[in-house]
Amino acid sequence: MKEEQAFQEEKQQNVSTEEATETIQEQEEPVNEAAAMEAQEEDTEVAKLRAEAEEHQQRFLRAQADFDNFRRRTLKEKEELAKYASMKLVTELVPVLDNFERALATAQQGAETESFAKGVEMIFRQFEGVLQAEGVTAMNSVGQPFNPDFHQAIMQVESEEHEEGIVVEEVQKGYMLKDKVLRPAMVKVSM
Template sequence: MNKDKVNTVQDTVNEENMEQTHTASESGEHPEVQKSSNEENVSQETNSSEEAGLQAEIENLRNEMSEHQQRTLRVQADYDNFRRRTQKEKEELAKYASSKLVTELLPVFDNFERALAATEDNPEFESFSKGVGMIFRQLETVLNAEGLTAMNSVGQPFNPEFHQAIMQVESDDYEEGIVVEEVQKGYMLKDKVLRPAMVKVSM
């Protein structure tokens, strides 16, 4: 009786194995082929993961390279700005190198003009006046060569950049805010105000 039961159980197991084999056969996949397919899938997933990691690393390297390029461009721009600024300062220094000397000579220039004005109406100083006039014109030529020019202030609107008002006066000839008299001449050195003119302004 027990032997029959054992045989029955063995037959059932054999039938199940045959069904599994038959099912695998119908699906066209052998167990070993299915195992190989699974291994290929795992390998593909691993490759995909490695490829994604490489792509991320490449992207990071590209970002770093772009950042370095931007830094290099900023440094280059800063250097160009520094070079242009330094060149401009050198040009300004060369352009106005004589500024201090000319400023110190202006009082001498003023005194020459006063001396000439004082001798104009005195015939006794005619020869002396001519000699002083020659010296004055020589000095004027030298200063003009350095870029010194006198301002023409009378009749011009008052401008604090060029004029220094010492007083306001009533005037019938000029409207309000016009320079009516120049007490001391103003001078330009090239395009820079060397000394503002001392003026009286109409009110």
């Protein structure tokens, strides 16, 4: 009987050990599932944060490229502005240059105005030198093919000396400021 009782107690102890193991396993499964879910959520969040960081990096690189382009563009505009800063002044001075030329042309007709003509010619040369220092040059149009970028045709004339489309006479001089047309030349073109 003692053996049977010992056997029963041992059996009962094994059963309670199994029940305890099952209880522990049942308690661990939710803990393991919760930990697995937490780990999965953390992985998802890490991936989301990495994607955001990559997006921010791309935005930063685009902004930096845009800034570099802006800097280059403004530098180019600034250089061009400095190059042609005197354009307005020179545009207003060109008609004065024309008047000087006209005055010299009429002064050569009379002998008594020789000293006057000499003084006006000196002023003209000085004025012309100032304009040349600013980059203003007169166009040479006569004998050149007509180009609407540089010439303004006011008349077509018949000419046996020149082919068709050649400038035969310059009515008003054209001027260039560095590499830009300041004023096109008024010309007569052969037909």
